[in-house]
Amino acid sequence: MSKHVTHWIGGRPAAGAAERRGDIYNPATGKVAGTVDFASPADVDAAVAAAKAAFPGWRDTSLTKRVAVLFRFRELLKRHAPELAELIGAEHGKVRSDAAGEVARGLEVVEFACGIPHLLKGGYSENVSTGVDAYSILQPLGVVAGISPFNFPAMVPMWMFPVAIACGNTFVLKPSEKDPSASVRIAELWAEAGLPEGVFNVLHGDKAAVDGLLEHEDVKAVSFVGSTPIAQYVYETAARHGKRVQALGGAKNHMVVLPDADLDLAADAAVSAGFGSAGERCMAISAVVAVDSIADDLLERIRARVAELRVGPGDDERSEMGPLVTRAHRDKVAGYLETGVRQGATLAIDGRVHPVLGGAADGFWLGPSLLDHVTPEMSCYTDEIFGPVLSLLRVSGYTEALDLVNANPYGNGTAIFTNDGGAARRFQNEVEVGMVGINVPIPVPMAYYSFGGWKKSLFGDSHAHGMEGVHFYTRTKAVTARWLDPSHGGVELGFPTNG
Numbered sequence: 001m002s003k004h005v006t007h008w009i010g011g012r013p014a015a016g017a018a019e020r021r022g023d024i025y026n027p028a029t030g031k032v033a034g035t036v037d038f039a040s041p042a043d044v045d046a047a048v049a050a051a052k053a054a055f056p057g058w059r060d061t062s063l064t065k066r067v068a069v070l071f072r073f074r075e076l077l078k079r080h081a082p083e084l085a086e087l088i089g090a091e092h093g094k095v096r097s098d099a100a101g102e103v104a105r106g107l108e109v110v111e112f113a114c115g116i117p118h119l120l121k122g123g124y125s126e127n128v129s130t131g132v133d134a135y136s137i138l139q140p141l142g143v144v145a146g147i148s149p150f151n152f153p154a155m156v157p158m159w160m161f162p163v164a165i166a167c168g169n170t171f172v173l174k175p176s177e178k179d180p181s182a183s184v185r186i187a188e189l190w191a192e193a194g195l196p197e198g199v200f201n202v203l204h205g206d207k208a209a210v211d212g213l214l215e216h217e218d219v220k221a222v223s224f225v226g227s228t229p230i231a232q233y234v235y236e237t238a239a240r241h242g243k244r245v246q247a248l249g250g251a252k253n254h255m256v257v258l259p260d261a262d263l264d265l266a267a268d269a270a271v272s273a274g275f276g277s278a279g280e281r282c283m284a285i286s287a288v289v290a291v292d293s294i295a296d297d298l299l300e301r302i303r304a305r306v307a308e309l310r311v312g313p314g315d316d317e318r319s320e321m322g323p324l325v326t327r328a329h330r331d332k333v334a335g336y337l338e339t340g341v342r343q344g345a346t347l348a349i350d351g352r353v354h355p356v357l358g359g360a361a362d363g364f365w366l367g368p369s370l371l372d373h374v375t376p377e378m379s380c381y382t383d384e385i386f387g388p389v390l391s392l393l394r395v396s397g398y399t400e401a402l403d404l405v406n407a408n409p410y411g412n413g414t415a416i417f418t419n420d421g422g423a424a425r426r427f428q429n430e431v432e433v434g435m436v437g438i439n440v441p442i443p444v445p446m447a448y449y450s451f452g453g454w455k456k457s458l459f460g461d462s463h464a465h466g467m468e469g470v471h472f473y474t475r476t477k478a479v480t481a482r483w484l485d486p487s488h489g490g491v492e493l494g495f496p497t498n499g
Helices: 040-059 062-081 081-091 096-113 155-166 181-194 208-215 227-241 262-277 292-307 325-344 399-405 421-430 466-472
Strands: 003-005 020-026 031-038 124-129 132-140 143-147 169-172 200-202 219-225 244-248 253-257 285-291 346-349 369-372 387-397 411-419 435-438 458-460 474-482
Touching: 003 181, 020 081, 040 132, 040 143, 040 155, 040 200, 040 208, 040 325, 062 081, 062 096, 062 155, 062 181, 062 346, 081 181, 081 325, 096 155, 124 253, 124 458, 132 244, 143 208, 155 169, 155 466, 169 208, 208 219, 208 227, 208 369, 219 227, 227 244, 227 458, 244 411, 253 262, 262 285, 262 292, 262 411, 285 292, 285 369, 285 399, 292 346, 292 369, 292 387, 325 346, 325 387, 387 399, 399 421, 435 474
Parallel strands: 003 031, 143 169, 143 219, 169 200, 219 244, 253 285, 253 411, 285 387, 369 387, 411 435
Antiparallel strands: 020 031, 124 132, 132 474, 244 458, 346 369
């Protein structure tokens, strides 16, 4: 039976007929599995109005009561994690372990947000002038919006809304129209946890919905994760309309491998970080930068591991890598293999011939691939491919590797593999990238740190979650107060006696 997904506004599914709809695919079969409503301007207005109406009550809800809702939501998320993972796998295509890991990492941010009473403490200075005290308080902004990508339909929204809601804001989420079901199930869990109607809303759609939120006068801040061109557009449009913006963009993540590295560890890392979730991660390793002396050895170890990698449907327990999200995206990613060879690279591993479990030929399949002898001017290096394609670049040593990473316009994540502590420490100091891994290929920080890159990987001043997230979703108010001392002769507050 084909499913139908609609908006969640004011604590319930939105009623009424949609003016436009989009198809939801099962990437493993290539078939349409359902439809999703696309928001009209009236739908955008309704979602924002519901959030605006809910804001005064939620802002004034005590921290104790807010945290009680958050804890109940956390327990419901844990209980329903397998269900959410199944929804993600069916619409995104990722295998069960990837989908389960996504939910678990999002849950970490919910757990961080449960500590909001401590995180919202301000400062206090007594007697800044005679009889005068000064203090600062953190207050919510109002209605805030989140626009999230297809590759993490649960985790990326959870980078945003748990902290925003814990701080006292109300939230409108615009998830990807490619895999919308997880966001609606999350809305249902919020309602079950006791979140008041209108505090969390879900609005489906395309550019029309995005523009409606970016331009709406009642939306005070916008969080975004996606490609760099769209991140820049979101930042410029929302900022022009007077909003606070954090827009996380694309990436070209390098993994530097020095001659003293454990090559088995490095090969394992390259395969897992390059091909996990079919390479559809903003933190995926896409460029392996190996020193010449060990490049051939590393390549052969990667090749041996790829040969054993099982590609198949996400609901098959044997599968380690699933399909890409759409046929158009699969064809675009596969096109980089031909273009790379034409530009002078060597196709060392051709994912187009990698076997698929069950022979599901109609899905959006592309196996793990590797282009060797890649140089910086090739499109497979300059572009964010967002698929299971590794580029192997060969360098003479540490300095050339560092210069290569720093010359790249993106600055999201990077990693270095070495057993030399001095080299690792020098790299973390000199590399111009926002998140660095040392013998860790995907250095996504824990929820109590903040996620985000540098250069063209970030537009705006704030990273996601952690304390930067708290600061993004609040504004500081400074208060200066003077109270008359009772000794001035007015009210007598002494201890009562019978004398």
